[in-house]
Amino acid sequence: MPGIDAIAVFFTTSLLLGIAPGPDNIFVLTQSALYGARSGIITTLGLVTGICCHTLAVALGVAVIFRTSPLAFNLLKIAGAGYLCWLAWQAFRAGASRTGNALKYPGYWALYRRGVMMNITNPKVILFFLAFLPQFCDPAIGGLGLQIVFFGILFMLATVVVFFAVALLGGRLAAWFNRSQKAQIVMHRIAACVFLALALALVFTGQ
Secondary structure, three states, rough: OOOOHHHHHHHHHHHHHHOOOOOHHHHHHHHHHHHHHHHHHHHHHHHHHHHHHHHHHHHHHOOHHHOHHHHHHHHHHHHHHHHHHHHHHHHOOOOOOOOOOOOOOHHHHHHHHHHHHHHHHHHHHHHHHHHHHHHHHHHHHOOHHHHHHHHHHHHHHHHHHHHHHHHHHHHHHHHOOOOOOOHHHHHHHHHHHHHHHHHHHHHHOOO
């Protein structure tokens, strides 16, 4: 079991990383502003599931493949960018909820899948975990894999705390945007630009 000091420092650092503007919290804010706070919470649960996958990959050593193999890194990066471009196209096509050309509400399961896909198809996340989690592990107490899983769970908890707050903020925006058809259309266009910007950032990221 890691020391209480290491746990406190790790959890505080994780909270600060969650607060700092990044693709994931922007994604949650966008989804909750479009569909409401509950949708942002569901999206967060999808992102946390992706974090769980990254944690296990680091604990099992699979993450090393993406650090050492440019092909694996680029394939995952292209998949993630393609998915974000598809979301951008869907958002761009969406209209106001009271118009005939509006897309149907995607549903909680679809939003959950978006969160999972957004996270697991980003190779920067797994490389970040590969560099970040082991720093807080203590080889002297053994069980490095279990320590990594422990810190991964703490990171998920910090993510839930911050991103649920972001979802509630986005929900307030959704309540305002839903009063106007023009505002809804503008929000969809903003979301499309955000998704496209995230896709381009992912494409041009280096290993």
